[in-house]
Amino acid sequence: xxxxxxxxxxxxxxxxxxxxxxxxxxxxxxxxxxxxxxxxxxxxxxxxxxxxxxxxxxxxxxxxxxxxxxxxxxxxxxxxxxxxxxxxxxxxxxxxxxxxxxxxxxxxxxxxxxxxxxxxxxxxxxxxxxxxxxxxxxxxxxxxxxxxxxxxxxxxxxxxxxxxxxxxxxxxxxxxxxxxxxxxxxxxxxxxxxxxxxxxxxxxxxxxxxxxxxxxxxxxxxxxxxxxxxxxxxxxxxxxxxxxxxxxxxxxxxxxxxxxxxxxxxxxxxxxxxxxxxxxxxxxxxxx
Amino acid sequence: xxxxxxxxxxxxxxxxxxxxxxxxxxxxxxxxxxxxxxxxxxxxxxxxxxxxxxxxxxxxxxxxxxxxxxxxxxxxxxxxxxxxxxxxxxxxxxxxxxxxxxxxxxxxxxxxxxxxxxxxxxxxxxxxxxxxxxxxxxxxxxxxxxxxxxxxxxxxxxxxxxxxxxxxxxxxxxxxxxxxxxxxxxxxxxxxxxxxxxxxxxxxxxxxxxxxxxxxxxxxxxxxxxxxxxxxxxxxxxxxxxxxxxxxxxxxxxxxxxxxxxxxxxxxxxxxxxxxxxxxxxxxxxxxxxxxxxxxxxxxxxxxxxxxxxxxxxxxx
Numbered sequence: 133x134x135x136x137x138x139x140x141x142x143x144x145x146x147x148x149x150x151x152x153x154x155x156x157x158x159x160x161x162x163x164x165x166x167x168x169x170x171x172x173x174x175x176x177x178x179x180x181x182x183x184x185x186x187x188x189x190x191x192x193x194x195x196x197x198x199x200x201x202x203x204x205x206x207x208x209x210x211x212x213x214x215x216x217x218x219x220x221x222x223x224x225x226x227x228x229x230x231x232x233x234x235x236x237x238x239x240x241x242x243x244x245x246x247x248x249x250x251x252x253x254x255x256x257x258x259x260x261x262x263x264x265x266x267x268x269x270x271x272x273x274x275x276x277x278x279x280x281x282x283x284x285x286x287x288x289x290x291x292x293x294x295x296x297x298x299x300x301x302x303x304x305x306x307x308x309x310x311x312x313x314x315x316x317x318x319x320x321x322x323x324x325x326x327x328x329x330x331x332x333x334x335x336x337x338x339x340x341x342x343x344x345x346x347x348x349x350x351x352x353x354x355x356x357x358x359x360x361x362x363x364x365x366x367x368x369x370x371x372x373x374x375x376x377x378x379x380x381x382x383x384x385x386x387x388x389x390x391x392x393x394x395x396x397x398x399x400x401x402x403x404x405x406x407x408x409x410x411x412x413x414x415x416x417x418x419x420x
Numbered sequence: 421x422x423x424x425x426x427x428x429x430x431x432x433x434x435x436x437x438x439x440x441x442x443x444x445x446x447x448x449x450x451x452x453x454x455x456x457x458x459x460x461x462x463x464x465x466x467x468x469x470x471x472x473x474x475x476x477x478x479x480x481x482x483x484x485x486x487x488x489x490x491x492x493x494x495x496x497x498x499x500x501x502x503x504x505x506x507x508x509x510x511x512x513x514x515x516x517x518x519x520x521x522x523x524x525x526x527x528x529x530x531x532x533x534x535x536x537x538x539x540x541x542x543x544x545x546x547x548x549x550x551x552x553x554x555x556x557x558x559x560x561x562x563x564x565x566x567x568x569x570x571x572x573x574x575x576x577x578x579x580x581x582x583x584x585x586x587x588x589x590x591x592x593x594x595x596x597x598x599x600x601x602x603x604x605x606x607x608x609x610x611x612x613x614x615x616x617x618x619x620x621x622x623x624x625x626x627x628x629x630x631x632x633x634x635x636x637x638x639x640x641x642x643x644x645x646x647x648x649x650x651x652x653x654x655x656x657x658x659x660x661x662x663x664x665x666x667x668x669x670x671x672x673x674x675x676x677x678x679x680x681x682x683x684x685x686x687x688x689x690x691x692x693x694x695x696x697x698x699x700x701x702x703x704x705x706x707x708x709x710x711x712x713x714x715x716x717x718x719x720x721x722x723x724x725x726x727x728x729x730x731x732x733x734x735x736x737x
Binding site: 140147149153162166233245257267374375378395399403 | 722
């Protein structure tokens with residue numbers, strides 16, 4: 133018994149040894165900067181030749197963000213709307229593409245190459261150049277768009293217009309998700325499907341009863357990935373706003389830190405709500 | 421009687437057609453197959469559209485661009501855009517610098533993610549859950565939150581303008597999306613059967629030997645995936661790069677960001693400013709040149725990559 137506990141102590145020390153580079157890095161490059169920027173967000177920061185000067189301003193930066201800085205609140209709502217549209221589309225499309233690729237199709241490798249290609253090349257400057265040159269909208273779709281925009285401006289139509297305008301860019305954010313779903317699909321045991329077939333389940337039923345439930349963990353992973361990916365993409369307006377405030381004389385590092393923290397908290401709340409809802413649903417299912 | 425026989429024939433033919441169209445048992449029907457291909461080709465076209473347009477535009481001379489009749493096929497093979505874009509991007513020297521800035525942090529990041537992922541997957545130690553939760557949290561922290569303190573920190577240590585501003589965080593598991601790579605390795609190493617590890621232990625292998633001889637070979641796809649993603653993400657990272665490297669180091673995406681400004685400075689000044697004005701063709705040629713190395717790497721490694729995904733599917737049984 134004593135020997136066993138000694139062994140487990142040794143084991144946990146070795147485990148810690150493996151993880152130690154991360155722990156050190158986390159303290160230096162994440163934990164400390166995180167608290168320091170929280171500290172800065174309550175300060176007025178001035179950069180002088182002698183270094184950085186801070187004066188405590190309490191919640192002034194935060195009050196400014198919600199009271200004076202109208203653009204910021206606008207950007208936040210735009211960002212949330214974009215998430216609401218893009219995330220479900222990206223998840224559904226990538227599941228569909230993964231299912232298509234998982235079939236015995238010819239040129240599977242070719243198609244996979246195409247669907248993953250955008251992940252390789254979509255940096256901020258490249259996407260910006262493509263949007264600037266107007267090559268990210270398909271002409272046929274813009275015709276539908278002009279018909280739609282004449283037929284009024286309800287919420288749904290606004291949503292559709294946003295979709296058509298940004299369809300390709302939205303799709304371009306689904307490469308990784310397709311890959312993750314595809315990997316999960318390929319890991320599935322074909323025997324389960326055979327067994328289901330023997331029991332008389334159709335392909336349609338197999339999808340809803342077997343495929344989708346076993347994809348749920350991957351869906352959660354992909355939802356989180358998509359939200360974070362969209363949130364930190366360099367063309368995101370909120371991030372652009374934070375960046376531009378960083379080097380402004382009247383706002384500076386302090387205000388930019390406050391904005392970054394507000395943004396961080398909003399992302400966290402969104403993630404908590406989405407993941408919470410999805411895992412709750414899953415737990416309920418398991419209770420039966 | 422005749423009528424009856426006809427009915428049988430008809431129903432046989434009907435069944436046959438139904439079988440071909442909708443499929444039986446294992447085989448998918450023709451209709452489904454056609455639908456699958458239509459969907460794949462349709463979605464594929466939408467995915468590729470901007471790239472196809474970019475390629476076409478980059479070969480167009482100013483006349484072709486202004487001519488509304490020239491849509492997909494330029495009237496001549498016009499390479500002038502590329503020679504101009506090459507000059508503006510300063511292509512080969514910038515490419516070498518980009519590789520330098522990209523490859524080293526990627527290797528560091530992948531290696532560390534493997535080690536940390538292994539530690540999390542195969543050992544229990546106090547605080548493991550906290551480490552895990554914090555590692556996942558680092559993924560959702562927007563870089564903007566930690567950027568300002570890091571910038572001050574690097575500038576105090578005189579690390580601005582050197583690659584260390586990228587490699588130091590990478591080698592301690594805090595690089596670009598490090599959490600994802602740790603998670604990938606964690607998943608891979610969790611799949612290594614415990615029995616295999618125990619057998620090796622009985623044979624007298626220590627933990628590090630097991631890590632190097634059993635775990636790593638089983639996680640080869642994870643290494644490939646990790647390195648590839650790191651490479652691509654470090655390549656495409658522009659905000660941190662421009663802030664940390666300043667004027668000391670430049671990358672192709674950063675040069676692309678400055679493309680119009682640099683072009684105007686080089687070609688469109690003085691008396692000929694109007695004649696040499698920048699156009700879509702030159703900008704698209706620049707964009708294509710800046711992603712060309714990535715495309716080459718991708719097309720060379722994607723087979724490996726696809727294989728890696730396939731293989732991970734088999735090992736997951």
